[in-house]
Amino acid sequence: MSDVVSYSIVDGIGIITVDNPPVNALSQAVRQGLLDAVRTAQSDASKAVLIHCAGRTFIAGADITEFGRPQQEPFLPDLLDEIEASAKPVIAALHGTALGGGFETALASHYRIALQSGKVGLPEVKLGLLPGAGGTQRVPRLASIEATLDLILSGTPVSANRALELGLVDKVVADDLYDEALAYAKQLVEEAAPLRRTSELDASAADKDLFDSYRSNQAKRARNLTAPQRIVDCVEAAATLPFAEGQRRERELFLECMQDPQSRAMQYMFFAEREAGKIIGLARDTQQRDVRTVGIIGGGTMGGGIAMCFANAGFPVVLVEINDEALERGLSIVEKNYAGSVKRGKLDESKAAECRALITGATDYAALADVDLVIEAVFEDPGLKKDIFARLDSICKPGAILATNTSYQDVDAIAAATSRPEDVVGMHFFSPAHIMKLLEVVRGDKIADDTLATVMALSKRIRKVAVISGVCYGFIGNRMLGGYFREAQLCLVEGALAESVDAAMYDWGMAMGPISVADLAGLDVGYKARQALPADEIGDARAHRVPDALVEMGRLGQKSGAGFYQYDPDTRKKTSDPLVTEVIEQAAQDLGIERRAIEVDEIVDRVIYALVNEGLRILEEGIAQRPGDIDVVYVYGYGFPAWRGGPMYYADAVGLDVVLARINEFRDRFGAENWTPAPLLEQLVAENMTIAEWARK
Numbered sequence: 001m002s003d004v005v006s007y008s009i010v011d012g013i014g015i016i017t018v019d020n021p022p023v024n025a026l027s028q029a030v031r032q033g034l035l036d037a038v039r040t041a042q043s044d045a046s047k048a049v050l051i052h053c054a055g056r057t058f059i060a061g062a063d064i065t066e067f068g069r070p071q072q073e074p075f076l077p078d079l080l081d082e083i084e085a086s087a088k089p090v091i092a093a094l095h096g097t098a099l100g101g102g103f104e105t106a107l108a109s110h111y112r113i114a115l116q117s118g119k120v121g122l123p124e125v126k127l128g129l130l131p132g133a134g135g136t137q138r139v140p141r142l143a144s145i146e147a148t149l150d151l152i153l154s155g156t157p158v159s160a161n162r163a164l165e166l167g168l169v170d171k172v173v174a175d176d177l178y179d180e181a182l183a184y185a186k187q188l189v190e191e192a193a194p195l196r197r198t199s200e201l202d203a204s205a206a207d208k209d210l211f212d213s214y215r216s217n218q219a220k221r222a223r224n225l226t227a228p229q230r231i232v233d234c235v236e237a238a239a240t241l242p243f244a245e246g247q248r249r250e251r252e253l254f255l256e257c258m259q260d261p262q263s264r265a266m267q268y269m270f271f272a273e274r275e276a277g278k279i280i281g282l283a284r285d286t287q288q289r290d291v292r293t294v295g296i297i298g299g300g301t302m303g304g305g306i307a308m309c310f311a312n313a314g315f316p317v318v319l320v321e322i323n324d325e326a327l328e329r330g331l332s333i334v335e336k337n338y339a340g341s342v343k344r345g346k347l348d349e350s351k352a353a354e355c356r357a358l359i360t361g362a363t364d365y366a367a368l369a370d371v372d373l374v375i376e377a378v379f380e381d382p383g384l385k386k387d388i389f390a391r392l393d394s395i396c397k398p399g400a401i402l403a404t405n406t407s408y409q410d411v412d413a414i415a416a417a418t419s420r421p422e423d424v425v426g427m428h429f430f431s432p433a434h435i436m437k438l439l440e441v442v443r444g445d446k447i448a449d450d451t452l453a454t455v456m457a458l459s460k461r462i463r464k465v466a467v468i469s470g471v472c473y474g475f476i477g478n479r480m481l482g483g484y485f486r487e488a489q490l491c492l493v494e495g496a497l498a499e500s501v502d503a504a505m506y507d508w509g510m511a512m513g514p515i516s517v518a519d520l521a522g523l524d525v526g527y528k529a530r531q532a533l534p535a536d537e538i539g540d541a542r543a544h545r546v547p548d549a550l551v552e553m554g555r556l557g558q559k560s561g562a563g564f565y566q567y568d569p570d571t572r573k574k575t576s577d578p579l580v581t582e583v584i585e586q587a588a589q590d591l592g593i594e595r596r597a598i599e600v601d602e603i604v605d606r607v608i609y610a611l612v613n614e615g616l617r618i619l620e621e622g623i624a625q626r627p628g629d630i631d632v633v634y635v636y637g638y639g640f641p642a643w644r645g646g647p648m649y650y651a652d653a654v655g656l657d658v659v660l661a662r663i664n665e666f667r668d669r670f671g672a673e674n675w676t677p678a679p680l681l682e683q684l685v686a687e688n689m690t691i692a693e694w695a696r697k
């Protein structure tokens with residue numbers, strides 16, 4: 001029939017097989033193949049039609065690589081209408097992840113059988129889209145309105161068994177999906193089962209208040225996002241209009257999403273995330289080391305969180321601390337975190353107990369002699385870290401990977417403390433490590449290819465999004481953050497208030513304003529780090545004036561109950577503190593700065609363009625492999641809004657000439673020390689090129 005869709009008749013059943021690796025996405029060729037096969041089946045000897053897929057999954061959705069180009073016929077909604085209109089029963093056999101347009105194909109079939117290990121879902125919202133091939137109209141004809149909205153608005157797939165409970169599939173089997181599906185099809189033929197067309201069923205009912213409450217809830221939870229509101233509109237249309245009219249509404253709103261810059265940014269992020277895992281200069285099939293056991297040095301918040309990441313993925317972990325007391329404290333934090341995960345419904349009790357049992361403790365480095373990977377997670381003291389690596393060198397078995405979880409330090413210098421720098425790598429986790437998705441993998445000068453390839457593959461097993469960074473102070477994320485925080489702090493002394501800087505950035509889309517982030521991280525962390533640095537590396541001293549004054553007043557941030565804000569000891573709810581405004585005003589006076597009103601636009605541009613400018617330097621120096629990697633770091637590690645696509649994508653979207661003009665304006669107003677445009681920015685503007693175009697060269 002075609003390269004990607006084949007058709008044959010087995011035992012009277014027309015078997016359509018989709019075989020379009022890696023995930024059987026609905027490319028034009030697959031859509032055409034499906035249409036041809038369904039049409040053939042209408043007039044041949046088959047009595048029913050079975051759609052199934054080769055490889056690891058049923059169709060995982062529309063082919064996202066085709067988005068943004070003119071769509072070619074057959075269009076998916078038309079194809080699915082034709083499948084549903086088939087005069088012979090159509091059965092979909094689901095395994096792997098039946099997602100998006102793939103699940104919509106199943107919903108347009110008359111019966112659905114699924115493998116127990118399979119999942120179904122409509123993740124379009126994660127791409128800034130809505131299910132555009134009948135998903136918003138057919139799901140509420142099988143499941144309740146609440147279940148429909150929860151499924152589509154979360155974008156999170158559900159298990160086959162849950163789908164059965166919801167009425168979204170008809171039968172779940174433990175294994176042998178193909179044989180079971182064939183038998184099911186034959187049984188339906190024998191029973192002369194009706195053509196159960198989903199579009200002909202009545203949609204579930206719900207009153208207007210329910211839709212409105214979802215709208216207002218989404219306005220808070222999915223702040224600034226347009227797709228969730230359109231999804232509620234579509235499902236309301238399903239509940240109130242005949243199928244064909246609802247479908248028209250879905251089409252209109254789907255096309256609106258497609259035109260929306262938010263969706264383009266989120267599609268870009270989808271591919272940037274996958275691209276980040278690829279190591280430039282290394283073959284995809286580079287040999288990997290076998291990692292089965294893990295040792296972690298340091299049972300603090302970070303070490304405990306890292307231990308959980310590995311235990312959750314099934315690795316036995318030994319946590320090493322300096323004495324019994326510290327070890328007990330570390331293990332009790334792990335215990336508390338697991339209890340929290342159970343309470344929040346993230347893990348069930350037995351799974352949590354299973355994971356917890358994988359973590360053991362020790363107070364002697366001898367426990368690390370046989371592990372395959374050691375991660376050092378002690379506090380940021382370069383001397384201590386080097387001592388630890390020298391000890392590991394003498395204790396660990398040959399071939400063990402030795403990783404440091406430093407956020408700033410020179411990984412090459414740490415590697416040089418061992419006789420095996422090829423085995424040393426940076427693994428910079430973000431706090432809380434068992435929750436945050438990002439992992440910066442730091443590639444030292446002497447690292448072996450198989451060390452790097454192993455760590456990148458491992459990061460996928462522990463469900464992190466890994467990005468490779470070269471060695472520099474702060475790597476990609478924290479290095480860029482320097483300018484971001486500097487400008488936020490300078491805005492304060494020049495005239496803004498903590499609340500107005502936070503509000504400007506939060507409203508722009510950041511998960512949290514920079515001043516609140518500083519309080520959360522602890523103002524003493526930067527204070528101590530600055531004291532360890534030579535004066536010429538501290539940066540603009542005016543920017544540290546207020547946080548340093550607060551630390552010296554004992555206001556360390558959230559953990560001490562006060563920093564830039566006051567925190568309720570029980571709820572951690574923050575309130576403004578007039579005393580902080582006084583500290584800011586005093587700092588301005590001491591610095592001879594006359595405070596002025598600062599517009600929101602100025603706050604946003606200073607803070608974000610500082611990020612962009614440093615990002616361009618990082619690119620130019622080759623610290624990041626590609627602009628998308630920087631974007632992934634910021635979206636997954638620093639709360640940058642995915643719908644703006646990360647700082648590099650954002651700069652291209654604004655226009656590099658606009659960014660350069662504004663940076664030049666800031667240079668003229670505030671001085672070249674903080675505002676010298678990155679050479680790459682000037683070069684790209686001169687050559688009339690975007691960052692994305694430069695990266696493709």
Ligand code: 3H9
Binds near residue numbers: 023061100133
């Ligand atoms: C939609 O369906 C719209 C409709 O409602 C309406 C239309 C009118 N297209 O993630 P992985 C590639 S919107 C093209 O590493 P995993 C991916 O780039 C769509 N390519 O594997 C990667 O390529 P490479 C709704 C796709 O096992 C390779 O496959 N569907 C697509 O960790 C492996 O991917 C979704 O949003 C695609 N749809 O996870 C599902 N999907 O190797 C999106 C994947 O060159 N996909 N690729 O880097 C996923 O969630 C995961 O990929 C999946 C597998 C769970 C399927």
